Amino acid sequence: MNVIVCVKQIPDPALPGELDPSTNTLKRDGKLILDESDSYGVEMALQLVNTAGEGSVTLVSMAPNDEVSGLRTALAMGAEKAVLVSDPVLAGADALTTAKVLAGAVGKAGDYDLIIAGTESSDGYTGTVPEQMAEVLGLPSVGFAKTIAVDGSTVRVDRQTEAGYDEVSCSLPAVVSVTAGVVEPRYPSFKGIMAAKSKPVETVTAADLGVESVSWAQSISSVEDAPAREAGEIIEDDGETFNKIVEFLDNLKVI
Amino acid sequence: MAVNNIWVFSQANDDEATTASLELLTKARSLGGTVSAFVAGVAGGAAAQLADHGAAKIYETGDLAGALPGAAVSAAMQAVIDGGDVPDLIMFPQNYEGRDVLSRLSVKLDRTVLTNSTDVTVDGDSVTVQTPIFGGSKLVNSTFTGVVPFLAAFRPKSFEAAGGAGAAGELASAPIPDLGSTGGATITSVHVEETSGPKLDEAAVVVSGGRGLGEADKFDMVESLAKLLKGAPGASRAIVDAGWVPYSYQVGQTGKVVKPTVYVAAGISGATQHMVGMKGAKNIIAINKDKEAPIFGVADLGIVGDVHKVMPALIAALEARG
Ligand SMILES: Cc1cc2nc3c(=O)[nH]c(=O)nc-3n(C[C@H](O)[C@H](O)[C@H](O)COP(=O)(O)OP(=O)(O)OC[C@H]3O[C@@H](n4cnc5c(N)ncnc54)[C@H](O)[C@@H]3O)c2cc1C
Ligand SMILES: Cc1cc2nc3c(=O)[nH]c(=O)nc-3n(C[C@H](O)[C@H](O)[C@H](O)COP(=O)(O)OP(=O)(O)OC[C@H]3O[C@@H](n4cnc5c(N)ncnc54)[C@H](O)[C@@H]3O)c2cc1C
Numbered sequence: 052m053n054v055i056v057c058v059k060q061i062p063d064p065a066l067p068g069e070l071d072p073s074t075n076t077l078k079r080d081g082k083l084i085l086d087e088s089d090s091y092g093v094e095m096a097l098q099l100v101n102t103a104g105e106g107s108v109t110l111v112s113m114a115p116n117d118e119v120s121g122l123r124t125a126l127a128m129g130a131e132k133a134v135l136v137s138d139p140v141l142a143g144a145d146a147l148t149t150a151k152v153l154a155g156a157v158g159k160a161g162d163y164d165l166i167i168a169g170t171e172s173s174d175g176y177t178g179t180v181p182e183q184m185a186e187v188l189g190l191p192s193v194g195f196a197k198t199i200a201v202d203g204s205t206v207r208v209d210r211q212t213e214a215g216y217d218e219v220s221c222s223l224p225a226v227v228s229v230t231a232g233v234v235e236p237r238y239p240s241f242k243g244i245m246a247a248k249s250k251p252v253e254t255v256t257a258a259d260l261g262v263e264s265v266s267w268a269q270s271i272s273s274v275e276d277a278p279a280r281e282a283g284e285i286i287e288d289d290g291e292t293f294n295k296i297v298e299f300l301d302n303l304k305v306i
Numbered sequence: 307m308a309v310n311n312i313w314v315f316s317q318a319n320d321d322e323a324t325t326a327s328l329e330l331l332t333k334a335r336s337l338g339g340t341v342s343a344f345v346a347g348v349a350g351g352a353a354a355q356l357a358d359h360g361a362a363k364i365y366e367t368g369d370l371a372g373a374l375p376g377a378a379v380s381a382a383m384q385a386v387i388d389g390g391d392v393p394d395l396i397m398f399p400q401n402y403e404g405r406d407v408l409s410r411l412s413v414k415l416d417r418t419v420l421t422n423s424t425d426v427t428v429d430g431d432s433v434t435v436q437t438p439i440f441g442g443s444k445l446v447n448s449t450f451t452g453v454v455p456f457l458a459a460f461r462p463k464s465f466e467a468a469g470g471a472g473a474a475g476e477l478a479s480a481p482i483p484d485l486g487s488t489g490g491a492t493i494t495s496v497h498v499e500e501t502s503g504p505k506l507d508e509a510a511v512v513v514s515g516g517r518g519l520g521e522a523d524k525f526d527m528v529e530s531l532a533k534l535l536k537g538a539p540g541a542s543r544a545i546v547d548a549g550w551v552p553y554s555y556q557v558g559q560t561g562k563v564v565k566p567t568v569y570v571a572a573g574i575s576g577a578t579q580h581m582v583g584m585k586g587a588k589n590i591i592a593i594n595k596d597k598e599a600p601i602f603g604v605a606d607l608g609i610v611g612d613v614h615k616v617m618p619a620l621i622a623a624l625e626a627r628g
Binding site: 067068070075145146147150170171176177178179180181182183185186187189190191192193194195197210211212213214215216217218219220221222225230231232267268269270271272273274275276277280282283284285286287288290292293294295296297299300303305306 | 376377400402406409410412413414416418419420434440442443444445446447450451453486487488491492494495496497498499510511534535543546547549552553554559560567568589590591597602603604605606607608609610612615616619623624627
């Protein structure tokens with residue numbers, strides 16, 4: 052059972068995001084970390100390989116400046132190796148280009164049965180990359196997985212829906228995207244962190260994958276501030292503020 | 307040239323069109339030109355509704371027979387486009403199925419996608435979408451520059467659905483071609499989580515609870531208050547991930563978008579991903595013990611206090627009123 056996991060390395064979401072004023076794209080020049088949305092995929096993959104009793108987890112990532120710190124986190128969790136695509140021509144790539152690049156990286160990652168991604172990243176959250184990648188690779192796909200179980204050449208997935216969930220059965224190889232909270236991602240152990248330092252990360256360029264140039268068929272015409280909401284009344288509770296709420300609801304005629 | 311042919315990815319359940327489909331059709335018809343609904347499955351009794359909201363033509367793929375829509379419906383769309391009906395713009399709802407079909411189609415047609423948008427404007431043959439970023443504090447306007455069809459996904463509730471278009475709603479078949487290796491996924495069973503009371507994304511009052519409730523049992527307070535206000539209970543992702551309530555309760559970027567008359571946030575910090583799902587509420591009441599909590603930045607009435615004190619007192623007061 053060989054599983055490939057797509058992991059995005061992103062600017063720390065705890066820090067306020069910033070746009071590059073010249074390109075209007077997100078600034079990605081600081082230190083990047085493993086997107087929490089992908090830590091679930093890494094954990095899920097490690098569990099599936101463990102259940103199968105054989106195989107390994109390989110990571111693929113596209114990130115600027117040969118960034119590996121997020122990859123090291125996932126390697127420390129237990130993944131075996133990684134393929135990193137890093138190339139200045141990919142700066143500001145759209146989701147479609149990202150999917151093509153990741154599909155190319157999958158081609159460098161060796162044999163696989165299953166590809167896991169997050170349902171959406173924390174910084175760009177188009178939520179389109181996994182399904183686009185599946186189409187580029189000519190594979191079936193299941194999104195919004197809450198559980199994944201592999202049974203021979205079939206993967207069974209509980210796919211979240213608006214009303215509840217669907218049980219889906221899918222032939223392998225396939226692309227499955229997982230939601231947050233499906234599993235509890237492990238913390239890398241000290242031993243894991245030390246071991247991760249010497250695990251192989253193959254760095255490739257866009258040209259190595261046959262992706263020549265990037266043109267995002269859109270132009271940002273303007274960025275404006277959203278109209279702010281007017282500040283309301285903020286009061287400290289003194290045991291009686293529930294009356295304020297009752298009054299507020301009364302005025303709106305909802306009670 | 308102008309934008310004179312717009313498609314809307316549409317869905318129907320039990321002869322009823324989804325609200326998302328009707329919202330997008332309403333917007334599409336305001337942009338001028340011919341509007342077609344592209345139905346994943348069978349329109350059935352929903353056809354009249356789709357026409358009433360602007361669909362001059364209704365493409366139907368026919369029963370999906372358990373196939374996930376992503377691969378199937380995108381292939382059916384591509385076949386119609388290859389057959390000569392080339393739309394200028396295809397509008398998708400940013401929901402499970404819309405997103406999957408959009409993604410697959412973008413690869414088939416080699417077109418970029420613009421996602422999470424909340425508005426669209428047309429000027430001659432240029433199409434511009436507006437997308438909130440950084441938790442809705444900034445709005446980005448992006449204009450498509452490539453070749454049509456342009457592909458865009460819109461967040462639910464970006465537009466108001468309005469009927470009365472009286473469009474023809476002429477039915478046309480758009481069968482699903484052979485999917486080859488991409489068609490390997492099949493739904494084997496469907497589970498619907500029981501809910502009572504109004505639907506979360508349609509309720510006039512929404513009462514949501516977050517991690518500040520402390521423990522799963524305390525969600526009872528949220529449910530009681532929602533019931534007293536004839537509203538729906540909701541939740542932050544923190545307590546959905548913790549397993550206190552099902553995912554269908556989640557409000558926010560990856561959950562539901564709600565625009566009620568009143569939104570009550572109890573023990574919710576107000577993370578940007580939560581706020582994008584509820585900032586459109588007409589009135590917001592927040593109860594949080596931390597006066598620095600970001601939720602107070604959008605609250606019309608903010609109570610800095612303990613949910614375990616304020617909520618029971620409020621529930622008792624409302625019960626006493628009968
Ligand atoms: C605010 C904002 C809005 C944007 N809007 C758009 C838009 O509308 N259309 C568009 O085409 N692009 C958009 N982008 C650019 C887009 O974020 C990038 O193209 C990005 O490389 C991939 O898209 P995503 O992060 O949205 O992926 P998603 O589809 O949300 O990611 C899902 C999963 O795919 C995998 N994945 C995604 N990117 C990588 C990666 N680089 N390396 C490894 N795995 C990865 C991960 O497993 C991830 O969890 C936007 C960017 C920002 C910052
Ligand atoms: C890609 C992505 C998508 C996401 N999508 C969503 C989404 O759709 N919806 C969503 O909600 N989140 C989403 N999140 C998560 C979001 O970032 C926050 O983590 C989450 O909203 C926090 O939930 P919370 O407010 O309940 O918890 P916390 O942030 O932990 O806040 C708890 C609050 O309760 C207060 N509190 C504690 N005790 C009491 C008390 N006794 N009385 C009163 N107040 C108390 C605290 O002061 C605090 O403000 C997403 C995150 C990512 C990365």
